[in-house]
Each structure stands twice: as C-alpha cells, then as structure tokens.
Amino acid sequence: DQQVKQNSPSLSVQEGRISILNCDYTNSMFDYFLWYKKYPAEGPTFLISISSIKDKNEDGRFTVFLNKSAKHLSLHIVPSQPGDSAVYFCAASALGFGNEKLTFGTGTRLTIIP
Amino acid sequence: EPEVTQTPSHQVTQMGQEVILRCVPISNHLYFYWYRQILGQKVEFLVSFYNNEISEKSEIFDDQFSVERPDGSNFTLKIRSTKLEDSAMYFCASRIRDLGTGELFFGEGSRLTVL
Numbered sequence: 653d654q655q656v657k658q659n660s661p662s663l664s665v666q667e668g669r670i671s672i673l674n675c676d677y678t679n680s681m682f683d684y685f686l687w688y689k690k691y692p693a694e695g696p697t698f699l700i701s702i703s704s705i706k707d708k709n710e711d712g713r714f715t716v717f718l719n720k721s722a723k724h725l726s727l728h729i730v731p732s733q734p735g736d737s738a739v740y741f742c743a744a745s746a747l748g749f750g751n752e753k754l755t756f757g758t759g760t761r762l763t764i765i766p
Numbered sequence: 767e768p769e770v771t772q773t774p775s776h777q778v779t780q781m782g783q784e785v786i787l788r789c790v791p792i793s794n795h796l797y798f799y800w801y802r803q804i805l806g807q808k809v810e811f812l813v814s815f816y817n818n819e820i821s822e823k824s825e826i827f828d829d830q831f832s833v834e835r836p837d838g839s840n841f842t843l844k845i846r847s848t849k850l851e852d853s854a855m856y857f858c859a860s861r862i863r864d865l866g867t868g869e870l871f872f873g874e875g876s877r878l879t880v881l
Contacts, residue, residue, distance in 0.1 A: 686869065695770070695857050695872030696809065741809060752797065752861075753822055754870060756809040 655679045656744050658757035666765050671729040673760050675742030678723065682744040686754065687716060687727045690739045699740075700727070729762075737764045768792045770873035772858050778879045779848055787843045787876045789858030798841045799859040799870060800833065802826075809857065815841065848880045 657676045665671045673687075683704040688696035702709040702716045702725070709716050715728045729736055742757040771790045779785050791798050800812040813823040815833055832844045841860075845852055855877050859870040 688872075693874070695859075695874045698869050698871065701869060743809075751822070753799070753811040753814055753824075754801075754809075755811065756801075758808045 654758075655682075656742055656755050656757040658740075658742055658760050660760050661758070662761040662763070664763045664765055665732045667734060668731045671727075671732045671736065671762055671764070673727040673729075673740050673742075673762065675725050675727075675757055676723055677725075677742075677744050679744070679746070679755070680723070681746040681751070682755075683748045684745045685716070685718060685725050686743045686745075687714075688741045688743060688756075689736075690741060690759070696741055732762075732764045734764050734766055737762060770858055770860055770871050772856075772873035772876050774876055775874070776877040776879070778881065781850055781880055782847050785845045785848055785852075785878060787845075787856050787858075787878070789841045789843070789873055790839050791841055791858065791860030792862075792871055793839070795860035795862050795871070797821075797861045798833075798835070799861075800843045801857045801859060801872075802854040803857065803875075804851075804854040812843075812856075845878075848878070850880050853878055853880045 655678050686701040687699040689699050690696045700711050700714045700716050702718050718725045739759045739761050741759045743754040773788045798815040801809050803809045811824050813827045814821045830846045834842050855875045857875045858873045861870050
C-alpha cells in the first residue's frame with residue numbers, strides 16, 4: 653500500500669546548490685503534507701508542511717511546492733548545506749476528514765557534497 | 767525546547783516475551799501516537815490515542831499490542847508476546863490539539879530486537 657511514494661532513494665548535491673526532493677501521492681483525501689528529516693538513531697524531525705489549499709510554503713531555506721492536480725509535492729532546499737545530509741520523509745494526512753495519522757513515504761537519503 | 771522522550775533506547779528480548787516501551791510526550795500535548803520503522807522500510811503508523819482511548823489503529827496493531835496512559839505523563843506500548851517480525855525501531859509522537867497543522871513531534875525511538 654504505497655499511498656505516498658518517494659521514487660528516489662538517494663540524492664547527492666553539491667554544497668551551495670539547490671536540493672529538490674520529490675514525493676507523489678495517490679490518496680485524494682490527503683489534505684495536509686509534511687516533510688520530516690531524520691538522522692541515524694534519531695526520530696523524525698518536522699521541517700515544513702503545506703495545506704492542500706496552498707501551492708507553496710516557504711520557511712527560510714526550505715520551500716515546499718504542492719501540485720494537487722498531479723498529486724505531487726516537492727521540497728526545495730537552497731542553498732544546500734552539509735548539515736542537510738539526512739533522510740527526508742514525505743508524509744501526508746487527511747486532517748479535514750478526521751484522520752490524523754501520518755502516512756509516510758519510504759524516504760530519500762540526501763547527501764550534500766562539500 | 768520541550769521534547770518527547772522514550773525509554774529504553776534499545777531492548778533485546780526473546781521471542782514470546784512481553785515488552786513495554788515507555789514514552790513521555792510533551793506536557794501540553796493531547797494526541798499521542800506510536801509508529802514503527804522496520805529496518806530499511808518506511809515509518810508506519812501503529813496507533814493514535816486521545817482522551818484516554820484509542821482513536822485509530824492500523825492492521826499491524828493486533829491483539830498482541832496495547833497502549834496505556836497510566837498517569838498524566840507516561841504513554842506506554844505493550845507487546846504481549848513478541849515475534850521476530852516485531853523487531854523494529856518504535857517511535858512515540860505527540861501533538862498539541864490543533865487540527866490546522868498536523869505536526870507531530872517524535873521521540874528518538876526505542877529499538878526492539880527480538881531473538
């Protein structure tokens with residue numbers, strides 16, 4: 653049951669350049685999307701989120717874009733820094749439908765090359 | 767900064783034994799969750815808990831699993847008779863009651879190894 657998919661298991665980006673992580677979803681009831689970052693031996697840490705009523709949300713170096721018609725979202729990190737190296741998880745929920753649980757993607761391991 | 771804390775960080779147990787994983791959610795949070803991540807797989811929802819009762823559970827959360835909030839601070843996950851396939855990292859999470867955000871705060875996880 654892959655309602656949330658991250659098709660790139662890994663991504664390498666030069667320091668200072670833009671990192672773009674992608675996520676696709678299939679469940680049209682999802683109305684809230686989140687990105688989490690995870691270091692080894694730690695729990696996921698919330699990064700940024702977006703409601704389905706928006707198409708863009710920005711927080712410092714992080715921007716999330718949502719394309720509802722394509723059921724696609726992306727996370728842009730610019731400029732990328734070595735500390736951004738981690739596994740990034742896309743997650744979705746159907747808050748407006750009373751479903752608070754998060755459905756996670758499989759993650760993308762981002763490596764920032766100094 | 768307030769955080770979710772979990773104990774133990776790692777537990778090794780024999781198949782068939784009972785295990786209790788403990789969590790202290792952030793103090794003003796009202797929704798509590800358990801998720802797990804089997805090695806190399808995605809983070810999966812197990813159960814959500816609100817107002818002293820389970821609000822939703824996944825098909826993974828069968829009769830061998832139970833949750834409890836025995837006092838005002840702890841939130842526990844009990845596995846009655848562990849199986850090999852229960853080996854995973856278990857994450858506790860909590861959030862304040864704000865349906866506008868959905869942001870969950872996760873603990874660092876408890877690694878369970880079933881032999």
